Amino acid sequence: MKLGVFTVLFSDKSFEDMLSYVSSKGIEAIELGTGGYPGDAHCKVDELLNDDTKLQSFKQKISDHGLIISALSCHSNPLHPQKQIAEPADELFLKTMHLASKLGVPVVNTFSGCPGDHENALYPNWPVAAWPNDFQEVLKWQWEEKLIPYWKEKNDLAQSLNVKIGLELHGGFSVHTPATLLRLREACGHMIGANLDPSHMWWQGIDPIEAIKILGRENAIHHFHAKDTIFDQQNMNRNGLTDMTDYSNMRDRAWYFRSVGFGHDQKTWADIISTLRLFGYDYVVSVEHEDGLMSIEEGFTKAVENLKPIIVKDSNTQMWWT
Template sequence: MKVGIVANILQDKSLGEALEYFQKMGIQTIEPGCGGYAGKSHVNPAVLLADQEKLAGFKQTIEDSGMTISALSCHGNPIHPDQAIAAAHDTDMRDAVRLCKELGLNTITCFSGCAGDGPDSRFPNWVTCSWPEDYLKILEYQWNEILIPYWKEFAAFAKENGVTKIALELHPGFMVYNSETLKRLRAAVGLEIGVNFDPSHLLWQGMDPVSVIRELKDAIYHVHAKDVRVDPINTAINGVLDTKHYSDEINRSWIFRTIGYGNDLAYWKNIFSTLRAIGYDGAVSIEHEDSLVNRFEGLEKAVRVIKDSLIFEEKTEMWWA
């Protein structure tokens, strides 16, 4: 496995400056934002695809850094009921796929998206319960008329361009947010649909990341390293569904934390060991979204934890067996 980074943590720096900083820290591979909510501060696929000279310069910059690209991030909502938003995010995703082809990459990271409750909706509707039965009708519409048709067409487009791994982040607020919903979409669309495994979103929902790894196995196409601290007092009072702003740390039921500040080293070693056991040997992209820690200090601490717990070398023969 390799130490990676969600590169938009340094979106205020040039690509060259960001790569230099990452390289000095011992990070080996990057996951740059290419549109949608991730932005395009380091990589704008439309610009690179339209100018071979700029594309060549981009490739040279990456090569000179000694780093690689693990995947292109295009986290958006391509099935948003606002057609302008949906179209913009869909365009970003398709441009990211086309750029993957130029770069020889086969993986994008993204969200499944979330549809509205009907053809005249203005906003997404994330359904979290089955009663009253109105919610089941919404789910039927969302899955059968929007989600599955969209991803069938997009997966075919991606495959035509050499992208065989669409790594969906299991994220609440979007329609694919747990093991069951991922497996349902994968069964309907095909093996192009997989997972960008991010334990932070699983933890606060009450899932066990190691159990999810064992359940999804070869559907795991990419990995994020982000921690969460679930507040036992606030959760005991209000549960885990929390709409308070992330900056209201003391009152929220959970907040994102720097690696090692939500769970200890043994927890991360168990995750990485289980990933190795199911055959994953790709990037582990650190995603820093900790509002209590300076981003540079937080990233440096996260890298240390990852280096201490990630498994880098090939296995040796079981000489004792």
């Protein structure tokens, strides 16, 4: 396994300064944003697609720092009911897939998107209750008319480009649990898998270790984020898991993100890493830092320090003691 980082953290640094900084911390892989919510500070899609000289220089600089690209990420909502939002997101995703293919990057990470509740809707509708039955009708329409047709086409593209799609299981989007990911994968194809982030499992009440087992049995984990979550039980009792309190108002939130090791102990994270290996994941663990109590540098550094001792670097190939 390799330790990586989602470089959106360092968008204020130049490309070269970012590479030098993360490699000095022992990072081996970088996940690069190409636009959408992560921005494109270190990876300009159009520039790299249209200029082979710049593309080769880009690859060389990464290689010179002893790094690989674990994934390109363009998190956005390509199924947004407003075309002026959905169409640029879709275009970005397509370009990112083609760039990943040219670079030899095996995964593109994004969100599944969330449609509205009818063709003329203005905003996404995220049904999370089984009753009243209106929600079931909305859910059925979204999957049959929007999600499956869109992602079946994208799965076929991914297959032609030999690039896997890592959907982040994130609240607010149609694919947000192991079950919804496997439902889409079954309907659309196996190039679709998870960019699994334990932080989003915890706040939905899902044990990340069990999520790894469920998805790992289907070879459906394409990429992995390392981010933690902590709960405030008093606020949980008041607000519930689907807490709408602003992220900046941390004292009143039911849960909030933490750097690795500051929501769950190192034993829990060691179990997560071990379960990933047990179920065949031997790729990058990419640090994502969204801790409101620590600076970027401190939160990133502590996450790396907590992960280094537990990353499995040299997997066993035989049961030598039997």
